[in-house]
Amino acid sequence: MATDVASETAATESTATQPVIETQSLTKVFRDFWGREKVRAVKALDLKVQPGEIFGLLGPNGSGKSTTIKLILGLLFPTSGRALVFGKDATDARKNDRIGYLPEESYLYKFLNAEETLDFYGRLFNMPAAERRRRTNELIDMVKLNWARRRPLREYSKGMTRRIGLAQALINDPDLVLLDEPTTGLDPLGTDDMKEMILELKARGKTVVMCSHLLPDIQDVCDRVAILYNGELKEQGRLSDLLTVKDEIDVRLRALPPEGRKELDALVAKYGSEVVHESQATSTLKDLFMRIVRESEARPGKRAPGASSSSSDSH
Amino acid sequence: MEIDLSDFSSFYDWIGSAILFALIASLILTIVGIVIGYIVSGIRYGPIEGAVAVARGIGTAFAHDFAYFSLRRTGAIAYVAIKEAIRRKVLVVFAVFAIFFLFAGFFLDTESEHPARLYLSFVLTTTTFLVLFLALFVSVFSLPSDIAQRTIYTVVTKPVRASEIVLGRMLGFTAVGTLILAGMMAVSYVFVVRGMRHHHTVEGALEPKTGKDGKQEWQGKTTRDRYHRHKFRIGPDGNGTTEMVHQHWHSVQRSGDGKVTFSPPRDQLIARVPKFGRLRFLDRQGNPTNKGVNVGYVYEYRSYIEGGTKQAAIWTFDGIREQDFPDGRIALALNLRVFRTYMGEIKVPVRGVLYIQHPDPTKNLIAEPISFASQEFQEQIIYIPRKLYRYRVTGEASEELDLFRDLISDGRMMIKIQCDDNAQYFGMAAADVYIRMPDGYFWFNFIKGYIIIWLQMVIIIAITVMYSTLLKSPIALVATIVTFIIGYWQAFIERMAKGEIYGGGPLEAFIRIVKQDNLMTPLELKWPWVEWTIKKADWIFSQILHVFSAMLPTFRNITKMTEFVAYNYDIPGTIVGRHAISALAYVLVFSLVGYFFLKSREVAG
Numbered sequence A: 001m002a003t004d005v006a007s008e009t010a011a012t013e014s015t016a017t018q019p020v021i022e023t024q025s026l027t028k029v030f031r032d033f034w035g036r037e038k039v040r041a042v043k044a045l046d047l048k049v050q051p052g053e054i055f056g057l058l059g060p061n062g063s064g065k066s067t068t069i070k071l072i073l074g075l076l077f078p079t080s081g082r083a084l085v086f087g088k089d090a091t092d093a094r095k096n097d098r099i100g101y102l103p104e105e106s107y108l109y110k111f112l113n114a115e116e117t118l119d120f121y122g123r124l125f126n127m128p129a130a131e132r133r134r135r136t137n138e139l140i141d142m143v144k145l146n147w148a149r150r151r152p153l154r155e156y157s158k159g160m161t162r163r164i165g166l167a168q169a170l171i172n173d174p175d176l177v178l179l180d181e182p183t184t185g186l187d188p189l190g191t192d193d194m195k196e197m198i199l200e201l202k203a204r205g206k207t208v209v210m211c212s213h214l215l216p217d218i219q220d221v222c223d224r225v226a227i228l229y230n231g232e233l234k235e236q237g238r239l240s241d242l243l244t245v246k247d248e249i250d251v252r253l254r255a256l257p258p259e260g261r262k263e264l265d266a267l268v269a270k271y272g273s274e275v276v277h278e279s280q281a282t283s284t285l286k287d288l289f290m291r292i293v294r295e296s297e298a299r300p301g302k303r304a305p306g307a308s309s310s311s312s313d314s315h
Numbered sequence B: 001m002e003i004d005l006s007d008f009s010s011f012y013d014w015i016g017s018a019i020l021f022a023l024i025a026s027l028i029l030t031i032v033g034i035v036i037g038y039i040v041s042g043i044r045y046g047p048i049e050g051a052v053a054v055a056r057g058i059g060t061a062f063a064h065d066f067a068y069f070s071l072r073r074t075g076a077i078a079y080v081a082i083k084e085a086i087r088r089k090v091l092v093v094f095a096v097f098a099i100f101f102l103f104a105g106f107f108l109d110t111e112s113e114h115p116a117r118l119y120l121s122f123v124l125t126t127t128t129f130l131v132l133f134l135a136l137f138v139s140v141f142s143l144p145s146d147i148a149q150r151t152i153y154t155v156v157t158k159p160v161r162a163s164e165i166v167l168g169r170m171l172g173f174t175a176v177g178t179l180i181l182a183g184m185m186a187v188s189y190v191f192v193v194r195g196m197r198h199h200h201t202v203e204g205a206l207e208p209k210t211g212k213d214g215k216q217e218w219q220g221k222t223t224r225d226r227y228h229r230h231k232f233r234i235g236p237d238g239n240g241t242t243e244m245v246h247q248h249w250h251s252v253q254r255s256g257d258g259k260v261t262f263s264p265p266r267d268q269l270i271a272r273v274p275k276f277g278r279l280r281f282l283d284r285q286g287n288p289t290n291k292g293v294n295v296g297y298v299y300e301y302r303s304y305i306e307g308g309t310k311q312a313a314i315w316t317f318d319g320i321r322e323q324d325f326p327d328g329r330i331a332l333a334l335n336l337r338v339f340r341t342y343m344g345e346i347k348v349p350v351r352g353v354l355y356i357q358h359p360d361p362t363k364n365l366i367a368e369p370i371s372f373a374s375q376e377f378q379e380q381i382i383y384i385p386r387k388l389y390r391y392r393v394t395g396e397a398s399e400e401l402d403l404f405r406d407l408i409s410d411g412r413m414m415i416k417i418q419c420d421d422n423a424q425y426f427g428m429a430a431a432d433v434y435i436r437m438p439d440g441y442f443w444f445n446f447i448k449g450y451i452i453i454w455l456q457m458v459i460i461i462a463i464t465v466m467y468s469t470l471l472k473s474p475i476a477l478v479a480t481i482v483t484f485i486i487g488y489w490q491a492f493i494e495r496m497a498k499g500e501i502y503g504g505g506p507l508e509a510f511i512r513i514v515k516q517d518n519l520m521t522p523l524e525l526k527w528p529w530v531e532w533t534i535k536k537a538d539w540i541f542s543q544i545l546h547v548f549s550a551m552l553p554t555f556r557n558i559t560k561m562t563e564f565v566a567y568n569y570d571i572p573g574t575i576v577g578r579h580a581i582s583a584l585a586y587v588l589v590f591s592l593v594g595y596f597f598l599k600s601r602e603v604a605g
């Protein structure tokens, strides 16, 4: 990954600083009208997101990703435990000055057009008119909606709505961006743009938290991930560590005669073949994800994060 | 129209008691709020954590939210609220209203004695209802639908405060309501003014008459237009006036060639400015008492004095300044009721006398009485001239008095009225006799009436938005209507709480309805303990309802103010100011409550 070095330095710096997001045994139980328990959506979650990193939340449908993000934003109140953002309580409106949020679906006023939408959200940040105009133009360009800027959002397609949703999340040039499935609904070009934009945010020192099912997307951009299953944290760590298989080595060989394959390990040197590339083997994120899901299904209950992997969270 | 003179008490008297009331009400509200907040968060987080949460909530409100109030953010919320309201096609309501008025003329053109009153009541009532319903419907769906459609997610995750979300909505809907109300006001004004306009011509021929000094005069009657006609007289100079019919008169002009023209109606749309006094009575022996005779109605707004006795009604007027009466005389308006104990000729008026006496009784200074004949059902103006004569026993020399110098002392004037005809009665309430100050402008009074309606609209919007922070729209709708009704019937609820209403409280009344009982008979149930329980439950319910209703705006009193316009009375500016101040206070309280509601709920729950 191109940004490995950058993230490395950001991470080392950040150990000394305050985490951007910190959840302390965060728990959310949804109850019905009579107070009976319906769902335990998030169970005793401990997360820390450091400044400057891209943090991925993954998990199957209904595993509590969106709930976690809503708890972090104060849209939901925790049943127990707490969530801190920039050291402030999640329900504190002051934290929102530095936050951008793209919800699962873009919940925007359908009767406003793109310009009016961005202007409205700009006002909510108490931005003066000139700055609002400048930001609006910049962002509309960035999400490539210039051709539709005067059309009411009710006429927008899903991907267009997603784009304007992203633009509103960035109106205040936030230090922390929370993206709930940012790439759904986007075409391949849009997906690439989105990823590029996320990496750009990181390059500018911003912190990004995103959740997605699209594992390649996560794998492409995230520095660290947490995997949720049924509201529980199953795995958390640096993506490069999680995907490293310590006791395996990738060997790529050239010009190995077919008969030599059987005795490959012993005969590499003997046959005088050339080692082109040697590194730790990595699995794909998809393999990891599938394994965790399968293990969790087989053995429900709490699973120590990092147990299946050779390395755990280094923080 | 029954006028409550406590409405006219001085602004300074009012503001003191109003502030006291506001303090007590806020205290009750704060305590109730904290207790409810504690119960709710106690259930959610446990007894200690719950208390901490309540304390933190209050602290946050002031330290993080109110302190950072931003007009721009509030304005943004208001702007979206306006856009949303327009998208909901509220302007259609206005179109319906306008069309309604185009055709209203057909069914309003009755033979009423008071056409102006009828028209004005019609427009004011219609506007009030339409605007209040509009206010309710515009504001009740907004927040609940934002929450249901989750647009609120992208809003509350911005630095906008819950207080700004609530206040901004109130402002936005108020702006929309104001626009529509202003349009309705303009339509109503034109409707009333045009509805009153009419022309007469002479019916038949003018009847020539010879006047006192032998000069040529004329009399005649007009054609019947708009269900009325006038008789009129024209003086030797060719100018004259018609009689007062249907609340108005016309001036008449006869030109040299005998052509007669009539002016548009006069004095029909006016703003009478009353200066009210205090009323007390003398009994049959001439001793002071605070009530006259009750002639047998259950509830009496008026008291009666008997003719041919020493019974008298005495008004004391304060704050009379000579400069307020440029033509030197004081116009006294009389609206006395007549109660006849024997059936005389109904057309023959009952006679009365009016004395002006020096407020200091030791001076024993009384002016010659002014006699008058009662005019029933119509306001009667008696002009008290500046030059008066001292009331004297026969034989004394006549002594000239100056009204302002000799009879009014420190701005105080006393007027005594007696009935002259044996066994006939005059009925009066304090507001029935007043000094008529120079008229205000009708159009301005009309606007003041609409300001009163506007204030009610603002309060309704605030209540609706407050409820909609917590409740789904249909429930918020019902809650607002119930609140309005409780506020409107505040006086009734107060009487119920004091046990003054026949038929008891709601439970008892319900049983009476089921049993088809008379309201007056005692409630006799088979089991005394049931009766006891019902009475106690009713009592507790009434007390709670009373406290609750007493804290709400008195919608009835506010609505009553618009009646002033219909009855051609000027609404005193101080009353408008007073209602404006209380409306502002209520909006503040409702937004505060709305803030805490919104802040305490899970927007994504």
Ligand SMILES: Nc1ncnc2c1ncn2[C@@H]1O[C@H](COP(=O)(O)OP(=O)(O)OP(=O)(O)O)[C@@H](O)[C@H]1O
Binding pocket: A030, A038, A039, A040, A041, A059, A060, A061, A062, A063, A064, A065, A066, A067, A068, A104, B604, B605
């Ligand atoms: N408002 C709510 N009321 C009741 N239950 C809820 C509510 N919101 C979420 N849940 C439940 O909480 C659990 C977690 O939901 P959540 O939306 O966090 O999942 P998710 O990981 O975001 O899933 P997806 O990938 O499908 O978006 C689910 O079982 C869901 O049914």
Ligand SMILES: [Mg+2]
Binding pocket: A065, A066, A067, A104, A180
């Ligand atoms: Mg989700």
